[in-house]
Amino acid sequence: MRQFASALIALLVAWATPAPFASAQDSLRLVEQDIKAGLLYNFLRYTQWPPQGQAADAVVCIYGRDPFNGRLNPMAGRTVNQRTIEVRIIHDYSEVGSCSLLFVSADERSRWSALHAYLAGRNILTVSDYDGFARDGGMIEFTRVNSRIGVRINVDAVQGANLAVEDRLLRLANTVRTSTP
16 A cells, blocks of 8 residues: 555656656657658649649748658658658748748748739649648648647639649638639
8 A cells, every 4th residue: 555655746746847848749749740741741642743733842841940840851861752752941032943842831821921922823732830821821720729730721723823722632621712812
């Protein structure tokens, strides 16, 4: 009985200590980024680019700070739809031309309007996790509802870039329609 009481006290002390809570929060963040990384792969898999706009490689670009902390690196060298995946971190508009999928870091939200205008007419799938990205003309937005990661797709923006998202992806997402410039 004494061992049980000691173990229970140790468990309560460990539970009440703030450090494990911070560690648990960090673990949840790691899991969230792993899920998003997997979803980015599926976005490549279930999006169709026009034949003339499709490069030999599927280039995943992160615009700004890398919120995935290198978790996309294992994708590099894999294939999706018979295209080899390449991962790049970019910081300037001039670097987006070779991107198939462009993840816009939430830190770059203030630059999205200008970047969006620069991307007009290009076959680049845009993705971000800042709130309102899809309403602001982005194509795919990661959402969070009740601790679950979801997806919001701006169908008009996708069509405006001459891309097509397969129905199996659309069924899993909330869709929004906005007119694109």
